[in-house]
Amino acid sequence: MNELLAALVRTAGADHVLTAPEDMAPFLTDWRGRYHGAALAVVKPSTTAQVAEVVSACAQAGVPIVPQGGNTGLCGGATPLADGRAVVLGLSRLDRIRALDADNDTLCVDAGCTLAAVQQAAAAAGRLFPLALASEGSCLIGGNLSTNAGGVQVLRYGNARELVLGLEVVLPDGRVWNGLRGLRKDNTGYDLKQLFIGAEGTLGVITAAVLKLFPAIRSRATAWVAVPDPRAAVRLLGLLRGDCGERVSAFEIVGRSALELVLKHIPSARNPFSQPARWAVLVELSDAAADIGLETMLQDVLSLAAEQGLVEDAVIAASLAQAQALWTLRESISEAQRIEGLSIKHDIAVPVSRIPEFLERAGAALRAVWPGVRIVAFGHIGDGNLHFNLSRPAAEDNAVFIERTPEANRIVHDLVATLGGSISAEHGLGQLKRDEILRYKSVVELDMMRAIKQAFDPRGLMNPGKLLDTERPGAGTDPDAWMT
Amino acid sequence: MNELLAALVRTAGADHVLTAPEDMAPFLTDWRGRYHGAALAVVKPSTTAQVAEVVSACAQAGVPIVPQGGNTGLCGGATPLADGRAVVLGLSRLDRIRALDADNDTLCVDAGCTLAAVQQAAAAAGRLFPLALASEGSCLIGGNLSTNAGGVQVLRYGNARELVLGLEVVLPDGRVWNGLRGLRKDNTGYDLKQLFIGAEGTLGVITAAVLKLFPAIRSRATAWVAVPDPRAAVRLLGLLRGDCGERVSAFEIVGRSALELVLKHIPSARNPFSQPARWAVLVELSDAAADIGLETMLQDVLSLAAEQGLVEDAVIAASLAQAQALWTLRESISEAQRIEGLSIKHDIAVPVSRIPEFLERAGAALRAVWPGVRIVAFGHIGDGNLHFNLSRPAAEDNAVFIERTPEANRIVHDLVATLGGSISAEHGLGQLKRDEILRYKSVVELDMMRAIKQAFDPRGLMNPGKLLDTERPGAGTDPDAWMT
Structure with missing residues (x-):
């Protein structure tokens, strides 16, 4: 040694x-x-x-x-x-921005650049690098790629793996693979880069990447929308996508219990309606074109949706500050949960069409065996990805609550599997779910991964x-x- | 047996x-x-x-x-x-449309469905499946995925591999991998599906796929634009992307010799200008929103580009028929080449920013060793992908021309490699380039693929x-x- x-x-x-x-x-x-x-x-x-x-x-x-x-x-x-x-x-310490090629809309960076540094390098060239996470000031792009990070803009731009054109990787034997190509098209053999993305460092060490850049955003419209239930939210998403296309860049659902925790614990949080909606949706449209009338477009779809009974109330932000206030309601949920106390968290995905069924069945199954458990559900419903968390019942002891984690996981994850979903939508497996996943992967799939x-x-x-x-x-x- | x-x-x-x-x-x-x-x-x-x-x-x-x-x-x-x-x-014979999930924007199909049948199933549900190829009536989706097909809409929607959420594959030992998940997010291990896409059937047989659907297109604007040179074309693309964002859905370049062949051999072809432009670009904007003013948007960018000397002349289609006539100029090139006679074809990609340099250097190098050779260059410049073809000089014998193929390939492909490009952008390797590629892949990369x-x-x-x-x-x- x-x-x-x-x-x-x-x-x-x-x-x-x-x-x-x-x-x-x-x-x-x-x-x-x-x-x-x-x-x-x-x-x-x-x-x-x-x-x-x-x-x-x-x-x-x-x-x-x-x-x-x-x-x-x-x-x-x-x-x-x-x-x-x-x-x-x-x-x-691998923290160099290696090269920005504006005409090619690509950025080549060391793996140790923070996500924020990558975003800033893109912005300085009038471009957008759309990956955005709460930890963007401290997480490193190499880690984002190794875990295939998600976030709030996946609906429009995809996960981290969809933002990469090329990689440089140090292989387990110490050899360097230079796959730093900045090409939109390259059909010359197996797609090696996607193997390392999301592999959590088990196949090699990503040391650099060529990332895709996108046009900067010059228009934005943001709304907070009360919907009667998740089924209405899914139908509203369909209307929005049909009328507004890919400019639907965020579609986040917030259940009432999640919103109530935010209003209770986050001093700056303000509910735009007189009562917390049973289900609220944060909608954002964005466009590279300036002055394209996004508010009107959003208003028109929301009016149509209201006529169809899909929307109970809605407010469209009239300023950047108002939009930020709406985002605060969504982005403070984790912090509010932390203040409230213990949680059992699930980062799950199902097809978007199965979200309503998932919420109904998971809620019923949990409440049947665990009276008083509080369900805090929110997340990226536009991607079929929910953070489906359980908050300790008021009367229950911390130790008792934690002890029930495996039982809760089993109920939630088995249902996810029944609905064709994933028990780790965006956070990966790491140590946390490495044993749990064995229950849900087929022998064939595990064999391929082990090979x-x-x-x-x-x-x-x-x-x-x-x-x-x-x-x-x-x-x-x-x-x-x-x-x- | x-x-x-x-x-x-x-x-x-x-x-x-x-x-x-x-x-x-x-x-x-x-x-x-x-x-x-x-x-x-x-x-x-x-x-x-x-x-x-x-x-x-x-x-x-x-x-x-x-x-x-x-x-x-x-x-x-x-x-x-x-x-x-x-x-x-x-x-x-595996030709069933298995399931369309409109709320999830996904379509599950057998590998033996024609691409046209897949497009039609999506359209019947008011959705778009954006892969589009000349052979769409007879090519099968399984083949499109096995070869990671490209086409004219890659600029906006990506290659075939970017349109897939899940696969079913029969492995070489006869076991079936059911990876038919319709999830936008799933971080539970290695991304197996991307290994089979573009593998040309060397790792298993794709038998079904879950495909991404997109909002149907309800507005479109199409222009034929004369530009002074490829450098101006690249800068025009930058202006368009900056002002119009992802709604730039096609950006195809056509060199004068390509256009002249079309005008010579295709009776229905009409040049929109009095003279064939030295370089022309076919631009298309498209949008899911109706009546969004795309013609005005396109006109504004073209006017700005003209002021900067990037555009010499332009015509915006005033009707669907006019738009179709412009597309005919682009889509008839292969047919016109076939009628004209022998060609040596290259399907190459370089970073978009290197396209002008590639055209200059490749043209100069070829003409230096091969006086009279005609260069027919056209293609998906927005993706950095050119079809860079050589037409037999009038005075030359067919056999002499064909004999020079390896020499021409060497000049073109070596330059592509120097510029960080790919010698097969969208058509794959198959038998045609399986030996040629060995010259351009690193030992490390070949070792990984063989492993x-x-x-x-x-x-x-x-x-x-x-x-x-x-x-x-x-x-x-x-x-x-x-x-x-």
Whole structure:
């Protein structure tokens, strides 16, 4: 091991190889404090060549590697296991904006650029990079790609994997794959880049990417809409898409209990209606064209929807400040839940058409076995993706509540599977769902994934214990941290 | 072999197992007549279960399989090798539209549906399936996905691979992978579907797919624009994208020599200007919204571009018939080339920003070694994809012309590689470019692709001799057919 550490120091410099417990601590736990791992060292190279040297040295020593971006993940995918055998590979020093090609609408960046830095580089050239997340100031683009991040603009622009044209990857044997092509069309063999996107660092280390840019947005219209039920929300989405096309850029649902938590705990939150709607939808239209009359377009569709009984009330923001106030209602839900207390969270997707059925059946099944449980449902209904969370019943003890997590997961995830859905829509598997997923994937699908893992990383050195690797015990977990 | 044939007959029925030379003939050559292969039999199952039985029986007998859709490919990917060892698996009887989910904007179809049938099913539900190709009446969607087809709407909607949410695939061992999920978000492991898309049948047989639908188009504006040079065309594209956003749905360039061939050979073609422009661009804006003023929007951008010297002349179609007449100028180029005589064709892509440099350098290099050669350049410049073809000089013999193909390919493809491009933008590798591509892929990339092939099809039974498999001799080729 001393030999390996010496090699890492030669590569990255002594300042960037951390071994003291207090130096390593921030890298050994996730930001919510749920997972606590251990490591031989944390190494922070600054170039692709250095990453390749680090991976190569670890491969020679048979030491596992845990790639880590901004450490903002929600599933423990970047936290090393408790066995302390691995080296954590921090990517934050790979932070160059390599090239912006405005005529090609592409941006080539190091994996360690923050998402915000990527957005800013695009904006400086009058372009849009549409990936947007709550953690955008601290998450790194390499992590966004490794976890195929989602967010609120997926409806229009797709997930992270749809925003990538090319990748540079250090393979488990230390070789570098230069796939940094900025091409819209390339039919010369298997699509390798999509294998690494969403692979959570189990097949290699993404060190750079060529990203797609889009026209900057110059018009926007935002509305808060009360609908009678999720079925009406789905039909409203259909009307909007039919009349407004792809300029429907956000369609977020907020259940009454979620809104009530926001109004209770977030001082700046204001309900635009006199009563919290049983179900509200945040709608946003956006367009690259200026002065295209989006408010009128939105008003027309909402009036039509009201005539059809799909809309009970609606307010269209008359200013940027009003639009921001509406977004606050949606974006403060997680924070309000945290203040309220313990939650059991589910990040699920079903076909958009099955959302109403999911909400009805999941709610009924949970209430049948768990009287008093509060369901806090909200999310990206336009993508079929709900954050379907359970809040502790007032009378119940924290420990009792947490103990029921597996039972609640089973009810929710089994229903998701019945409806053809996914138990991890946007947060990934990491350590959190690596065991749970085995119940829902077919043998054929698991075999294919394991064959790919075997082909790329036969020694199992890349981020062991994550994604589908259930052979190793995970990091230690902290039940108290489940309240955040 | 008799045992295998008996098994195929038991599965598909005697009527659907062809062994007589005259019955097999249409399946053993590509539609242009370039490649001539041989086969043990042609089998045409009608369900996924039957496909699985066929693949399983062939696997047990160690007999290779050549999946074939509408047999409209341009690279010989669906033509069996000359060794006659394989069974051709025709997919045309898997032709059911399985399910349309309007609220989810998805369509589930058998692989053997024609692209036109898929488009029609979407249109019947008031939706758009945007993939559009010249061969749409006869090509099959399974083939479109296996070759990651492109076409004229990629600029707005992406290639075939971007239009897929889920797949059903029969694996080389005969097992069925049911990955028919209709989800916009699913972060539960490796993205398996993208491996099969564009794999040209070398990893498995696609038997069904869940496709994305889009809002129907209700407004359209079309213009034919004379620009001074390709550099101006690229800058015009930038202005259009900036002002009109994603509603720029086609941006096709047509060089003067291409237009002159159309005007010479296609009786219905009319040049909208008094002289053929040195370079013309066909622009189309489209929108799901009705009466959104697209003509005005297009006029405004063209006026601005004219002020900047980017546009020499322009005509905006005043009717559907006029728009169709402009599209005829673009879509008749291949036909006009065929009538004119022999061509050496290149289907290349470079970053959009490098298109002008590519045209200048490729033209200069070719003319330096080949005085009198005529360059017919046109294509999807908005995607960085050009069809860069050479027409036989008037004085030259056919045989002499064809003999120079490798030399011309070398000049064009080496330049493409220098500019970070692709030697097969949308037509694939098949047999045509399987050897050529080895010059341009890195060892690392080839190793990864071979590792995937090895993981999925270790015995090499799926479509041997195609894509990257250079170990086997190809089908026989017919030089006379190179003129089409």
